[in-house]
Amino acid sequence: MKARLVLLATLLLAACAPTPYEQLERAALQTLAASPLQSDTLRGKPLIINYWASWCSPCREEMPELAALQRQHGQNLTILGIALDERSAVQAFLQQTPVNYPVLLGDFAGISALMVEQGNEKRGLPYTVLFDAQGREVARFSGRVHAEQLNALLRSQAAGRDSQAEKQ
Amino acid sequence: MHALKTLLFWLIPLLLLGTAHAVDPDTLLKPEEAFQPSARLVDNTHISVQWQVAKGYYLYRDRIRVSHDKQDLALDFPAGIVKDDPYFGRTEVYPQDVALIARSPRTLQASDRIELTFQGCAEAGICYPPQTVSLTLDGRSSTTGVAGLFGVAGKAETPDESGFFGGSLAITLGLFLLAGLGLSFTACLYPLIPIVSTIILGQQGISRQRSLLLTLSYIQGMALSYAAAGMAAAASGTLLVVALQQPWVTALFAGFFVLMALAMFGVFSLQLPSSLQSHIQKLGQRLPGGHYGSVFVMGVLSAVLVGPCMAPPLAAALAYIGRSGDLLTGGLSLYSLALGMGAPLLLIGGFGASILPRLSGTTMNRVRRGFGVILLLVAVWVAQPLWYPRLAEPASSMHLTVRSGDELDRALQQARGKPVLVDVYADWCVSCIELERKTFPDPTVKQALREYVLIRADVTRNDDEAQGLLRRFGLYGPPAILFYDRAGQLHEKRLIGFQPPAALIAGLPAEPAR
Structure with missing residues (x-):
């Protein structure tokens, strides 16, 4: 009985606060190659979602830094670039400035709604959210983000995980 | 215990984060607050389209589109300010209120709707996705609520x-x-x-x-x-x-x-x-x-x-x-x-x-x-007030000049049924002459004022009649621009001091529906 109540409470809580994976799933985003995003594969490591567009100057400025961050952390970090932009413009920009993480597209209204859901009520770009390995939001950035800011957060998170592992 | 430690590991960077924000999201405006468009029919085929642009924000000239019935309209842009963007090079932007004229090949009515697409950024380093707004041509702003607080009604004219x-x-x-x-x-x-x-x-x-x-x-x-x-x-x-x-x-x-x-x-x-x-x-x-x-x-x-x-x-x-x-x-x-x-x-x-x-x-x-x-x-x-008027072009014939309250009343009576603009003017007032030379002859202003009856209240003589005129409007001196609606009712809104063309057009009162 008690176990069931706990389960129910957990489910309710989960329903109230959807994980970023569920949010991404609902937005039905596609990769540049037009295949759907497998949001389940994102679980278990920190996730950075970066909303951008090719017409947004500060976005263009920060993307090489995000690519460097991805290189640095390799398999231990997922970065997703979500473009509020036309496919052709995105492709043209990425040809000039390639990035090593997936860039996703979708319909504007859907992406806009997703962005607001993830805390960007003012809908300005760039906008970046960092989630921990459990899908909890750690930080959000309006405007140009710097790799050091994200790195500091990721490092302290890794340190926290290590100390947790030691105790166990 | 380890839970507490984990919490601390999270908390510390979070506390640091307050300073790490590139842009403070609390002070940031939503796009509909930063850029408030309105449109007004000037005559059958010309629309004056305006944006009130919040301080610290700007619109891209190249990204403005106006369409009616899915057809793009030809636009007359005022000159913007050239911004040197690190990625896009020199682009023309509007960091202040802007008014432009759209020309329609077809006859339009005030109840018709046009669609505006525009895009802008905040100087703080945030850009907004393209905004699309549908507007009627009666001068009313599309947004209500928060936008209303920022006031379509002249924000710069009279300090609170x-x-x-x-x-x-x-x-x-x-x-x-x-x-x-x-x-x-x-x-x-x-x-x-x-x-x-x-x-x-x-x-x-x-x-x-x-x-x-x-x-x-x-x-x-x-x-x-x-x-x-x-x-x-x-x-x-x-x-x-x-x-x-x-x-x-x-x-x-x-x-x-x-x-x-x-x-x-x-x-x-x-x-x-x-x-x-x-x-x-x-x-x-x-x-x-x-x-x-x-x-x-x-x-x-x-x-x-x-x-x-x-x-x-x-x-x-x-x-x-x-x-x-x-x-x-x-x-x-x-x-x-x-x-x-x-x-x-x-x-x-x-x-x-x-x-x-x-x-x-x-x-x-x-x-x-x-x-x-x-x-x-x-x-x-x-000595500018002494020589500047000599340079001015002959007083524009579009103005009807009155010098006393009685004359003004008669002119207003005649203009009943049309909106009226009263330009409080004096020969010795430099700003008045600037208005005369720079603002009123501007083609966009001419377009926007096409329907208006223009009355000049000339207080040059500063005699009893002139002082009476100023007292009537609670003015201390020229220049001032006042508006009457079609029913002959004085609008509360007024413009004081020199107004560049865009400010004058943006300052026109929204016409109540006919």
């Missing part, structure tokens, strides 16, 4: 006096002091620099302390006359500002500056008759500050001189004083304003006197001649 004076006296005075400091960096005070320098440079080998005190005395003269002007306005309700713009006053000042300039060129030396001089010298020996009095008077004259240049802030202060009848607050406010304005002059006073002894005779002469030129330019500037 209730809020401004609501605080304690100290805060009010502090604000005026700051405002004065701000004003001192505008071109308004440039004419005063040569005066201060003349006063100080004219004196050979005086101490820095004395020159500072002289400047201080000068500023006191200026500040006290402002205070007096404010209180006099309150007490008498007369048109002080207007009186000071009278042609003969202007001519007197211009002549005074020409004389000063000639003295600087060495045509004659500014010296009082020797008997009088020795008399004053004796007086000066008895009074430690013999020259302070004259400098003080100079300050009084200077206050009068720069007054018209600062018409808008003065108008606000005088309006408040006039309404509240609070002589003390009003007087002190203007006094603080002038003190703030004069503060930078103190620097010139101190600096000028200490640097001069090191200059050689020839340099000194060159400096004097330089000041002579500046003083001549000041004379030309002061």
Whole structure:
């Protein structure tokens, strides 16, 4: 009985606060190659979602830094670039400035709604959210983000995980 | 325990994060707040489309589209400001309110809808996705609620006096002091620099302390006359500002500056008759500050001189004083304003006197001649109301000129059924003539005003009739632009001071639906 109540409470809580994976799933985003995003594969490591567009100057400025961050952390970090932009413009920009993480597209209204859901009520770009390995939001950035800011957060998170592992 | 530790690991960077934000999302506006469009039918085929752009935000010219029934309309853009974007190179943007004219190949009605697409950014480094808004052509803004708070109705025209004076006296005075400091960096005070320098440079080998005190005395003269002007306005309700713009006053000042300039060129030396001089010298020996009095008077004259240049802030202060009848607050406010304005002059006073002894005779002469030129330019500037109208094109025929309340009433009666713009004008008012030359002839303005009956309320003569006109509208002087609707009802909204074309168009009252 008690176990069931706990389960129910957990489910309710989960329903109230959807994980970023569920949010991404609902937005039905596609990769540049037009295949759907497998949001389940994102679980278990920190996730950075970066909303951008090719017409947004500060976005263009920060993307090489995000690519460097991805290189640095390799398999231990997922970065997703979500473009509020036309496919052709995105492709043209990425040809000039390639990035090593997936860039996703979708319909504007859907992406806009997703962005607001993830805390960007003012809908300005760039906008970046960092989630921990459990899908909890750690930080959000309006405007140009710097790799050091994200790195500091990721490092302290890794340190926290290590100390947790030691105790166990 | 480890849970607590984990929490701490998360908390520390989170606390640091407050400073790490590139842009504070709390102060950021939503795109519909930052860019508020409205559209108004000018005639059957022309639409005036306007955006109110919040301070610190800008629109991209290239990204503006206006369409009706899925068809893009041809647009006449005003010139924007060229921004050097690190990625897009030189792009033209509109960092302020902007108005453009859209031309439709088909006949339109006020109830028709057009679609606007536009895109902009915040200077703080945030860009917004393209915005699409559907609007009717009756001048109403698409947004309500929050947008309403920001006010489509003239935000820059009349400062919110209730809020401004609501605080304690100290805060009010502090604000005026700051405002004065701000004003001192505008071109308004440039004419005063040569005066201060003349006063100080004219004196050979005086101490820095004395020159500072002289400047201080000068500023006191200026500040006290402002205070007096404010209180006099309150007490008498007369048109002080207007009186000071009278042609003969202007001519007197211009002549005074020409004389000063000639003295600087060495045509004659500014010296009082020797008997009088020795008399004053004796007086000066008895009074430690013999020259302070004259400098003080100079300050009084200077206050009068720069007054018209600062018409808008003065108008606000005088309006408040006039309404509240609070002589003390009003007087002190203007006094603080002038003190703030004069503060930078103190620097010139101190600096000028200490640097001069090191200059050689020839340099000194060159400096004097330089000041002579500046003083001549000041004379030309002061006399602007006298010569500027001569340059103006003949008064535009589109204006119907009235000179009294009765004439205005008759004109308004005739214009019933049409919206009316009343331009309160005087020949001696430089801003009025600028409006005449720069704003009204602008094609976008002409388009926007096509339906309006334009009436010019000419208060040049400053006679009883003219003063009656100003009193009727609660104005202290021209320029001002007032609006009547089709039913002959005066709009609350008014524009005071010079208005560039976009500001005038953006300032037109929204027409109630017919």
